[in-house]
Amino acid sequence: MNFSNPASHAKENAAAYVKSLLDLLGDRDPFEEQSQQFARLQAEIAGIDEATLRRPEKPGKWSIMQVIQHLADTEVVYRYRLRMILAHPMPEIQGYDQDLWATNLNYNEMDLNEALETIRVLRAANLKMLCGLNETQLERYGLHSERGPESVRRILQMLAGHDILHLNQIRRIKKAHGI
Numbered sequence: 001m002n003f004s005n006p007a008s009h010a011k012e013n014a015a016a017y018v019k020s021l022l023d024l025l026g027d028r029d030p031f032e033e034q035s036q037q038f039a040r041l042q043a044e045i046a047g048i049d050e051a052t053l054r055r056p057e058k059p060g061k062w063s064i065m066q067v068i069q070h071l072a073d074t075e076v077v078y079r080y081r082l083r084m085i086l087a088h089p090m091p092e093i094q095g096y097d098q099d100l101w102a103t104n105l106n107y108n109e110m111d112l113n114e115a116l117e118t119i120r121v122l123r124a125a126n127l128k129m130l131c132g133l134n135e136t137q138l139e140r141y142g143l144h145s146e147r148g149p150e151s152v153r154r155i156l157q158m159l160a161g162h163d164i165l166h167l168n169q170i171r172r173i174k175k176a177h178g179i
Contacts, residue, residue: 014147018154021161024168030160034127037163038120041071044170048179054108057173062102064173065115067166069107070098072115075122078159082126085142085152086133093142093150130156 025033045053045064053065062070077096084091101107133152141151150158 011146018147018158021158021165024164025157025161030156031127031131033160033163034123038123040167044167052177053112055177057176063108064170065110065112066102066107067170068112069110069115070102071166072118073101074162075119075126078155079122079126081142082152082155085140086137091142093144095144095146
């Protein structure tokens with residue numbers, strides 16, 4: 001599945017975006033999928049040289065490095081969002097333009113090892129927190145600026161689908177580069 005969700009259409013595409021992530025997850029356990037993500041990511045990029053990591057799939061598309069830095073920032077964003085939801089009643093959760101972040105935060109120039117370490121450390125911490133939640137906490141929700149109410153449970157499922165989406169994207173980029 002190749003789903004693009006530009007910020008300019010995020011509200012109108014919200015339901016389709018969520019459905020695409022949940023469809024990718026299917027009936028797989030979101031905790032298990034998230035716990036496997038880092039090892040799968042490392043395996044997908046093993047042996048790829050720096051130039052290839054930073055070469056976009058095609059003009060206007062991301063490179064593998066940009067995908068990896070996006071995944072690192074996703075851990076930061078969701079760490080904050082989940083804490084807001086767990087600590088506050090129905091907090092507002094602000095969406096963001098991932099393409100602006102990729103461009104304006106120079107994702108393609110980031111250090112690969114730093115991005116991977118961010119993913120590794122924050123994913124482990126986020127999963128530890130999520131695994132310790134009770135049913136009431138999993139049902140707490142925030143009000144996303146583009147998608148409306150989102151429970152912690154739904155976010156957990158979406159994050160697992162998001163992992164699969166971006167691993168597939170990396171595979172597609174590798175194929176485009178003949179790897």
